[in-house]
Amino acid sequence: MELTSELQEKKIFLIEGLKKTYKEQYDAIQPLPYIKDRLYCVDKVFVEGGVEVCLAPELRRGNGGSWERLESYKSVYTDFRCKSKRRIIQGEPGYGKSTLTLQLAYDWCNDVLDSPMYNVEILILLRLRQLGRVKSLFGAIKSFLLSHEPRVSKHEIEKIINSCSSVHITLDGYDEYPGRGSNDNDDVHRIIKMELFADFDVSLTTRYLPECLREETKRAKLTGFDDKARDEYIRKAVVGNNNEAVDKIKQRLYENSILADLCQVPLIFVMFAHMAHDQKDVMKFKSVTQFFKHIIRCFYDHLNRKRKLNDSRNNRFYLLEMEHHELDKIAFEGLNKQNQQLSWIKTEFRKRVGPESYHQYILIGILVEEDVVSDESTVDKVLFTTMVRFYHKLFCEWYAAHHLVTLVKNAYDINETLRFLDPVDLQYLFRFACGLDPDAGKKLINHLKRLPGGDTFAILCILEQTGDVNDIMDSVKDLCSRDVKIKRGDSALLQRSTTQLLEIASKNNIPISCVDIDYCSPRADESGLNLILQSGLSLCILSSLQKLDIWDITILTNEELAAILSYSSQCTSLKELVFDYYVLPDAIPAGSIPSSLKSRNVKVWNYINDDKYRRLNLQTGQWQACDGNGNLPGEEGYSEPSSSEDDTDEEDAAQKRRRSREKCKVS
Structure with missing residues (x-):
């Protein structure tokens, strides 16, 4: 459709108006919510974390399918595996x-050459949590992106966009979209189902999947910050190339190993990095509960210093910090629902907590206000209401944990109290509650032990309860004295808890006899500092690990094998690396084998099938036949193949091992 000269002029106004709105948004990045006068442009702080693409997805099963790492966020739009009109x-x-x-809006506004947004005529970026039950996309564009541009009407926006050959629509935060649970055939759901703008590129960001996905929809996943990304953020946004300052911040993180999992969350690491740089005193935390208590303390301390309150007001301010019962209750009510509520109408929220407390929470940055379209809006008249939400869901979990403590201590039926609280989704709610109150913690820990995978998670909660790693050492030693299994069928809670406990063991030099990874398709990340499981969780370098046994029916390339060898070489106590069932290259370049594996003479061996085993010659890169324990002929411990397959009493170790594996495989 060809535009008239008048609409061509309107198109210019539309694009200029969009760029003005996006600039206001991307120039207002706030790493520390309580420091409102320290704003950054997104391009000055944006650092790429891990991103993966889903291959052969099972759309109805959330995380179904296999995942492979992408080089960059740009690959989500350029990699052939992501080619689709819906992402x-x-x-x-x-x-x-x-x-x-x-960052994509910045790229588009500034014509960044290597950006996937470079040749896009019009970029539409809408935050779905603001839209209420808006039926029309064009009405949303006018209300939220072009409200300051009177020269372009909603109908003109529609004509202009429909005339463009290259439009990219980004719908941010489907999980917070007020209309996600309705059956209304609004524009958002019509777009997702490709009933509207089928020829336009559309990206949807979300925690979980909509029900109405088309099979051709491609999926990518953000997996958080690894060590490389954390280092880049510190240099880019905190201290520049001051190596001494970089090392100081990283050292503060390493000294607080219990925070490693939490600091994979970019938002939390960003806060930690800025706080570690700003504060001169030592920051050592024995639990995530202590760490989060420190964060809240920093929020209040900053405002306290800024306002220089007198003694009487200071005492009142302290009381507001300590007494937050109604805020706790609201947070808990929001999380303890089948469909969680993470935002509230301002007038109702303010009435419940009280005007003075509400004002303080907003000033401090714990709460954030945002205008959204009211349910009372009509097609001809859009009305707005102010909603309020916690700065981050972790803050909601922190305050909800205080109310959970009260409920658990007085609960007659703890299962009823916790019936909507999933530890996988709300692990920090449980950990905070255990750290806040020992009595409530004991009840919660007993409850968790009865859940699948709950035993391991309960150990982490015990650590929160006591704040002393020594109190869980016996449990950790017992766990690590046996084969630690990480299997594909494990719950996310079990996998996450297991990897965290292994890291605690390594940091405390507790020997880890064997980590057994079954059907999780582990691969080393680009830095070689983490082993990434199929679930997206990472296993850091374990210096006290003695044996790593990974099992899958798949093919490994030379590059993938070399990456796993590189990871293994940094596990300085490792004696054996076993590949079960993997199809491996017949030989690998000797130069790609890390020298530390050679100097320690680590056994790298492969079970093929039918009791056939081979071992990698670390000097030549060639494979040699070996026994079921990885020993070569002539080496101490080598056992000849059994001559009698029917004599189970004399069954050798290799046969036992294979049969055990086959049983696991069937189960």
């Missing part, structure tokens, strides 16, 4: 979904 970008709260959309 989903998944990620947990704080993993940078919204920041990524602002």
Whole structure:
């Protein structure tokens, strides 16, 4: 459709208006919510975390399918495996979904050459949590992106967009979209189902998948910050190339190993990095509860210093910090629902907590206000209402934990109290509650032990309860004295808890006899500092690990094998690396084998099938036949193959091992 000269002029106004709105948004990045006068342009702080693409997805099963790492966020739009008109970008709260959309808006506004947005005529970026039950996309564009541009009407926006050959629509935060649970055939759902704008590129960011996905929809996932990304952020946004300052911040993180999992969340690491740089005193935390208590303390301390309150007001301010019962209750009510509520109408929220407390929470940055379209809006008249939400879901979990403590201590039926609280989704709610109150913690820990995978998670909660790693050492030693299994069928809670406990063991020099990874398709990340499981969780370098046994029916390339060898070489106590069932290259370049594996003479061996085993010659890169324990002929411990297959009493170790594996495989 060809535009008239008048509409051509309107198109210019539309594009200029969009760029003005996006600039206001991407120039207002706030790493520390309580320092409102320290704003950054997104391009000055944006750092790429891990991003993966889903291959052969099972759309109805959330995380179904296999995942492979992409080089960059740009690959979501350029990699042939992501080629589609509909893309989903998944990620947990704080993993940078919204920041990524602002970086794309920056790229478009500034004609960044290597950006996938470079040749896009019009970029539409809408935050779905603001839309209420808006039926029309064009009405939303006018209300939220072009309200300051009177020269372009809603109908003209529609004509202009429909005339364009290249439009990219980004819908941010489907999980917070007020209309997600309705059956209304609004524009948002029509777009997702490709009933509207089927020829336009559309990206949707969300925590979880919509029900109405088309099979051709491609999925990517943000997996958080690894060591490389954390280092880049510190240099880019905190201290520049001051190596001494970089090392100081990183050292503060390493001294607080219990925070490693939490600091994979970009938003939390960003706060930690700025706080570690700003504060001169030592920051050592024995639990995430202590760490989060420190964060809240910093929020209040900053405002206290800024306002220089007198003694009487200071005492009142302290009481507001300590007494937050109604805020706790609201937070808990929001989380303890089948469909969580993460935002509230301002007038109702303010009435419940009281005007003075509400004002303080907003000033401090714990709460954030945002205008959204009211349910009372009509087609001809759009009305707005102010909603309020916690700065991050973790803050909601922190305050909800205080109310959970009260309920658990007085609960007659703890299962009823916790019936909507999933530890996988709300692990920090449980950990905070255990750290806040020992009595409530004991009841919660007993409850968790009865859940699948709950035993391991309960150990972490015990650590929160006591704040002393020594109190869980016996449990950790017992866990690590046996084969630690990480299997594909494990719950996310079990996998996450297991990897965290292994890291605690390594940091405390507790020997880890064997980590057994079954059907999780582990691969080393680009830095070689983490082993990434199929679930997206990472296993850091374990210096006290003695044996790593990974099992899958798949093919490894030379590059993938070399990356796993590189990871293994940094596990300085490792004696054996076993590949079960993997199809491996017949030989690998000797130069790609790390020298530390050679100097320690680590056994790298492969079970093929039918009791056939081979071992990698670390000097030549060739494979040699070996026994079921990785020993070569002539080496101490080598056992000849059994001559009698029917004599189970004399069954050798290799046969036992294979049969055990086959049983696991069937189960």
